[in-house]
Amino acid sequence: MSEQTMKAIRLNAPNDFEYCDVPIPEINSHEVLARVETVAICGTDPHIFAGEFPGFWPKSFPLIPGHEWAGTIVKVGDVARSLGWREGERVCGISHVGCGYCSMCMQGRYTLCLNYGHEEKGHRQYGHYSQGAYAQYIAASVKSIARIPDGMSFDVAACMDPFSIALHAVMRSDLEPGDSVLVNGTGAQGLMSIMIVRAMGAGKVLASGSGFRLQVAERLGATPIDYKAGDVVERVKALTEGMGVKRVIECSGTPEGVRQACEAVAKGGTISMVSLPSKDVDIPIRRLVLDEIDLKGNRANPNTLEPAIAMVQENNIDLARLITHSFPLSKFAEAFDIFVHRKDNSLKVVVKPND
Ligand SMILES: [Zn+2]
Ligand SMILES: [Zn+2]
Structure with missing residues (x-):
């Protein structure tokens, strides 16, 4: 050189x-x-x-x-x-x-x-x-x-850039201690989201994915839901006494995944988007209105890099x-x-x- x-x-x-x-x-x-x-x-x-x-x-x-x-x-x-x-x-x-x-x-x-x-x-x-x-x-x-x-x-x-993006989305979901969470999608953003919600004191954490990545999600402490093996929404309802989850961290980016997020979330719950779907998708807007579902879009990682570094370092993530x-x-x-x-x-x- x-x-x-x-x-x-x-x-x-x-x-x-x-x-x-x-x-x-x-x-x-x-x-x-x-x-x-x-x-x-x-x-x-x-x-x-x-x-x-x-x-x-x-x-x-x-x-x-x-x-x-x-x-x-x-x-x-x-x-x-x-x-x-x-x-x-x-x-x-x-x-x-x-x-x-x-x-x-x-x-x-x-x-x-x-x-x-x-x-x-x-x-x-x-x-x-x-x-x-x-x-x-x-x-x-x-x-x-x-x-x-x-x-x-x-x-x-x-990896702190993507981790801090997941942190921003989780913070925007208004997660509170003990809340049930569905992490939809088990790529890197989904797996990092599981690490974060657990560090932040979530209750039951469910993860929808498939294959090796879903196995990693399970090892990180999530209850796995294989989306190829059955109906994700039904499975979420069965695991939450019919209520649905308080918070969904949407990391799949697929039209089907977004629809599942809208149906798996509990009344008064929140869907926080990490994924950016490649095109607009139909969402059940009447359900979101009548059940006061908050749907949060998120752009990258404003002001979350330093907290993300501290979270990883001090929680042995x-x-x-x-x-x-x-x-x-x-x-x-x-x-x-x-x-x-x-x-x-x-x-x-x-x-x-x-x-
Ligand atoms: Zn990136
Ligand atoms: Zn500016």
Whole structure:
């Protein structure tokens, strides 16, 4: 590697990526340059790689994707330095950076920034339309990073972005101690949601899924419901004395899963969406109205990164068990294939740009 370039995965067009040399990014005053030690493949990445969000994620090609990262600060901008950031600190990052000035940002709801997509106004979304972390280095705003404890591995820290997304959705579900919960879908977000609701004192936790992932859900303490083996709603009712669950964390993203969420929730309960269905789905709106069901949409992880890190660290949550595969960045194509096709019981697949 010369001084000015680094290795990265560059998406040149839909379904066309390459491992190549690109310039090491410059930083501005409120950013740090971090050496990326681990970046985890996200469930959104295959959709970005396939070009399913034309003109949005990314706005234009090429893009360096990747946004679930952890690493070491190697360079610090002036404002970042005045705020206390230093070379050598271990950090992890999230994708969203709000402009900091609009009314949504001022309310702390920066994932809903009114200047979304305007880099010239200070907004970023790394790995979506702004340059991301499938690279040896990332230029990251201090608004998007948090320090990690000495005892936390970079691999686990790279999972704090998705974990903090699940935490936001669970908090928005208004979960109270003892509440019954259905986690609908047992991918990484569903499994992390199970870890979170248990740490937050949920009562009975049910999980709907299938195969290996449902087995993991059971090992994490959820009562498994195999959606391929029977009617999920009936099963939920049978396990809750006919009442349904107080809180549903919807992680499936399928039309059927959303419908089940609307029917499995108890009167006065809440459905909190982690999933983003690929298109609009029919929901039983009359049931939601008459039974006062709250349906909450959620966008990423506003202000939940630091609480998520503390929750994992102080509750001995074993996120490492969700990390099934690790590859150097040079083998990204293989890592991506295993992740996308769920080969070899893959869950979280991590990539190491500097190995
Ligand atoms: Zn992600
Ligand atoms: Zn804003």
